[in-house]
Amino acid sequence: MNRRFAAALLISATALSISAAAATAQQSDDMSKMPGMHMDAGKAPAGSATAKLGDLDISGGYVRAMLPGQPVGGGYITIYNGGSSDDKLTSVSSSAAGKVELHEMKMQGEVMKMREIKEGIAIPAGATVTLSPNSLHMMFKQVKTPFKQGGTVPVMLMFDKAGMVDINLPVVAPNAK
Ligand SMILES: [Cu+2]
Structure with missing residues (x-):
């Protein structure tokens, strides 16, 4: 039971960091298309x-x-x-x-x-x-x-x-x- 719980936590932590990375990639992509946004600001x-x-x-x-x-x-x-x-x-x-x-x-x-x-x-x-x-x-x-x-x-x-x-x-x- 404890081991299964720990494994589930580990998986969700990994999923979280992957989705955060994907969200960031998406965000900087969108920002670069916005007029007036400089590269650094992205x-x-x-x-x-x-x-x-x-x-x-x-x-x-x-x-x-x-x-x-x-x-x-x-x-x-x-x-x-x-x-x-x-x-x-x-x-x-x-x-x-x-x-x-x-x-x-x-x-x-x-x-x-x-x-x-x-x-x-x-x-x-x-x-x-x-x-x-x-x-x-x-x-x-x-x-x-x-x-x-x-x-x-x-x-x-x-x-x-x-x-x-x-x-x-x-x-x-x-x-x-
Ligand atoms: Cu530090």
Whole structure:
């Protein structure tokens, strides 16, 4: 009985991730056909947060809703450095979490591994750096109230040169990309 239940759960979890991937493919396809939508905008869910800080254009900011029992939250954002000097995202803080770490996910063979990037994330002059699911991301720890779809999560991004900026990230579906 327990084993059958566990097997059923496993199957439904697999089905869920497949349908989420299919939905995302469908969504970006539809978005690319919409007049006035830029290619970059198609990468983040509708309504994602934007900000401007000196030479930095910040867009596509969002966090995913947290599933019941999920201990940490994930946040994503795109940063374009339109200036002539390199910058660096040194840290992130949020009143909604005890701490926010910068993380990186990387495939090691068949296994996805996550590590904290303590040295910050370089934002080279002229470059666009995207924090997105399965790659660089913000990891919210000691979350006070689990992120709920439709809400917002305030964050403060701190850059080496550009300084700091407050931005409210919308909370989207748990599997949104
Ligand atoms: Cu992480």
